[in-house]
Amino acid sequence: MVSVRTGVLLKRVDLRPVTDPLSGEVRGDPHGGMSAADRCALELALRTGGEVTAVSAGTDAARDVLREALAAGAHRAIWVELDPDASSAAVAAAVAPLLADCAFVWAGDYSLDRGSGSVPAFVAAELDVAQALGLSAVETEAAGVGPLPVRRRLDGGRQELLEVAAPAVLSVEAGLVPPRRPGLGAVLAAQQAPIEHRIAAAGPIPRGKSAAYRPRARVLAGPDVRQSARERLVQMSGALTVHDPPRVVHGEAAEAADELFAFLRSRGYLS
Amino acid sequence: MIAVVPVRSGTLPLGGAEAVAEAGGRAVLVGSGVAEAAAQLAGIATAVQGWETAGFQPAAWSAALTGVLHDHDVVLLPASPDGRDLAPRLAASLGRALYAPAMQVQTDRVTVIRGGGLRTEVHHPTAAYVATLQPGVRGVEVAATPGPELDLLDLDVPDTPADPRGTGLLDADPATVDLADARRIVAAGAGLGGEQWVELTERVALALGASYGATRVVTDAGWAPLRRQIGTTGVVVSPELYIALGISGAVQHVSGIGQPDTVVAVNTDASCPMMTMADLALVTDAPALLRELADRLGLSAPVPADAAAVEAPRG
Amino acid sequence: MADAVRPAPGAAEGFDVVVVGAGPAGSAAALTAARGGLRVCLLVRGPYPGAKNMYGGVVYPRVLDGLIPQWWEQMPIQRWITRRATMLATPSQALTIDYRTEAWGRPPYNGATALRSELDGWLAQHAVAAGATLVTSTTVTGLLRDVSGRITGVRTDRPDGELRAALVIACDGVNSFLAKEAGLYADFSADNITLGAKEVLALPREQVEARFGLSGRDGLDIEMVGVTGRIPGGGFLYTNLDSVAVGVVVSVRALAEARMRPEELIAGVKAHPAIAPYLRGAVLREYSAHTIPEGGYDTMPGLSTDGMLVAGDAAAMCLAAGIWLEGVNFALGAGAAAGETAVEAVAAGDTTARGLAGYRRRLDAGFVLPDHRKLRRAPHLVLSDRVQNAYPQLACDLVEEMFTVTNPEPKKGAVRLLRAGIKRRGLRWRELARDGISGLRTYG
Ligand SMILES: Cc1cc2nc3c(=O)[nH]c(=O)nc-3n(C[C@H](O)[C@H](O)[C@H](O)COP(=O)(O)OP(=O)(O)OC[C@H]3O[C@@H](n4cnc5c(N)ncnc54)[C@H](O)[C@@H]3O)c2cc1C
């Protein structure tokens, strides 16, 4: 039997970043790891079989997550030394050549720090293969026999059913499968196992000015243009609008429930 | 600037209208039911092109659309699931940089969201680029004007790059509906004090035809999955009815709840911010009220017995 | 196809020493043992050393002199304590003795504020650099024993998770499950458990320096008595680089009886008129609470048994009573002693209790046991009602009356004021004298 190659993309991220509320400066907790989504990707890579290659691009701290991958059962681990601020496209360009002949390449749906979810798509583009991203379910039992049935989360709560034929890049949500817990012997052995090392050039690095998140002003519906200037002003200021006055009710659960149901009924939310 | 909006069965994706508005009204709609979708852009879109094509095929579409998009300095997509997946592939086929997900997009200035919403980064691109716009951050004005003219495109689907084969669509139910779309939300806060109460919140919400959401304290504690988190680092929602159980009303939470017509707050502290913005403020023990609601809504399954007996672990 | 990493046969058996817990005690033990040429495995429950130890503290690292030369050049500290204040307070008064010295601001320094996540990580790195194998996210769930009952290793929560070694060093912190399982705690009583709770409040660095009169890396530590209401205990405030930690150390039992939460006590400290102005506008960054063995010499378990040593909080080597909170230094000292003993015992091929006798000898010869013996009565004294309430009141009243100008009344002498105050508070001279003597005996 010809052995299949499977790839998995693991990013070492800060798991509990602290952002200064004024400057937006990230005071990282230096102890990062794999996100839950990446952990899930690793588990799926191991389950769908073949020879599993784990790849992580970034600073040498990437080796920590690769050791975890080796302990969990990955066969090869490759650290691609790359500026951690490299663009998603640059990350993809750096890792894709290492995964060229893989049947499936697994990844997490979003990284915790960048969160664009774009690296897997760029990798698919680099490799010129199919992509199925943001998966919420994978039928792993079907692995190895034809296309892989998966479910992909859409907006509005809908889900799409897909069949993904190899070669393809798949990205998965956290918690889709429970990750395995490596044995103690494997953890100890992984500490000695070799991690391959490549160096990649980052290309132009998109450096922007960082700030703490502040919501953007939202666009609201403007006043009706057919009205007079005064009417529009009144409408915009809300000065003469009649509101039900807010009510504060103190009471035990039963009383509160009465109030709530009556209120929801009066507003038409319950019949 | 032009928006590229993937369309499914005549439905615009989450944030689709916002992306078109941000792009100044110029858009290419791609997918099935583009005419129907265009009609929903009345008052927002000014120049709409449409390409009627089946399924969602990120690889094939990016290849096909390159020609149409070449002359536009900024190509903007909604950061909806389809938009997020199509954008990098388009960027790759156009040979451009991608800024995703963005909070604001102007030709020479993009504000991207980083760290899952903890911070933003302002970039000043010097070359043509592709971006995605985070749904819910901008808002759109709607107007009762007739829909825009639709200029239908006739493009060939290249058959070289493979896309996965769609085999079906599962419709939403309130339990799984994306919070951003939910019209009624019951949200669970730290005041509930335990995972079992969050579970009950979910069931009560369902019985009220609502989805359930949570604060960051609740998702951090693992009582609810992260995608249920409402607020600046979670989902931005815009329900009509918002019921807050044991929520203090921190600004990071409240800035994500939109402008609900009706707000109900349940809290033991009558003067916390959430209560002051409520139409109906119930000063009562939230778990006890939940149990009462569950009883009255006929939710038979076992309900946790004693609220006081369970205390949230701290520290 | 390449082989996945498989445990080499016997790989899991190749250690001389298993150290459980990578706090200060564990890392010091692993470092010392590895330097002595032993094969050491350092097991820790969290995903990295210090993961659970979110709180910081004031540490007195001089004990590191023998382990990491010039440690002050590389240790991750926040500020060097050059100002130490002791405050006796009543709800509306405060008498503070404020000591400041330049000497504590230069090598070899005295105390420093440090974040435990950083400190623990740094110490563990030294152990790894010395050759110890660090295994994270692994919880020890039990001891392995041979037929004679001798401890021969540990069981962990990982698959194929048994690890054998000639010696286990238990550094698993307060409430040590290993020491208990080994039968080293004769009786374990909740009375001896203290709770430490703390808030870290963010304040810009310039504000920290301006408000507390500090510059550069200088820092302040305020210990308080009389700020915990009716619950015996103490409060503390210390400065980090750009934050301030405020907390309390109180008896768990009293807290439970009073049905109070530690946050309420911290809120009381923060609202005290002598403290509130320091904290105006500070933003809560984190809250943490943790139990501490109130310790004292009298609650220590047996320190060794066949195949095992116990060090640090696991052996109740923390001193926590009211204004005292010292544990890291004792943990480091005991850990190093355990590591040295391991080297000696493994070389001699005898890790039975007899072969490990050098441990107690080292602790006796150093500071760990002598200090604990000396301060064995400190918790009782500091937590007594008189020290908690009466004395602060007495002292504050005395000073208030001395400095209150009562013209046209003539001034009263200090002795008269003291006598009146003692009477008013219903105190007896005899108790005062007794406390004085026991204070002298304890600290003198
Ligand atoms: C950069 C940043 C981003 C953030 N992003 C988000 C975000 O996206 N979403 C988010 O939610 N938060 C976010 N937060 C956290 C936010 O600041 C608040 O800490 C959080 O929203 C508070 O959640 P809460 O209301 O559930 O808890 P709390 O603030 O602890 O409030 C609990 C409430 O329950 C009440 N209560 C207690 N007991 C009962 C009872 N028995 N019955 C009824 N009421 C009771 C209390 O009076 C209190 O009002 C963010 C914070 C930061 C710094």
Ligand SMILES: Cc1cc2nc3c(=O)[nH]c(=O)nc-3n(C[C@H](O)[C@H](O)[C@H](O)COP(=O)(O)OP(=O)(O)OC[C@H]3O[C@@H](n4cnc5c(N)ncnc54)[C@H](O)[C@@H]3O)c2cc1C
């Ligand atoms: C709020 C607070 C403030 C304090 N402030 C100070 C201060 O200012 N100055 C000072 O000197 N001391 C202070 N202390 C005391 C000090 O923290 C302790 O004395 C010191 O940490 C003891 O070190 P240790 O190595 O013995 O134990 P710990 O630091 O508790 O380390 C124990 C380690 O063992 C691990 N562990 C536990 N069980 C297992 C298991 N079964 N398997 C694997 N690993 C396990 C834990 O994860 C942990 O890493 C404070 C304590 C508290 C709670």
Ligand SMILES: Nc1ncnc2c1ncn2[C@@H]1O[C@H](COP(=O)(O)O)[C@@H](O)[C@H]1O
């Ligand atoms: N530097 C990297 N090294 C390896 N994999 C990465 C890297 N960056 C992103 N990924 C993978 O791509 C997924 C999505 O990340 P992102 O596109 O950054 O949101 C992650 O969950 C990883 O699986």
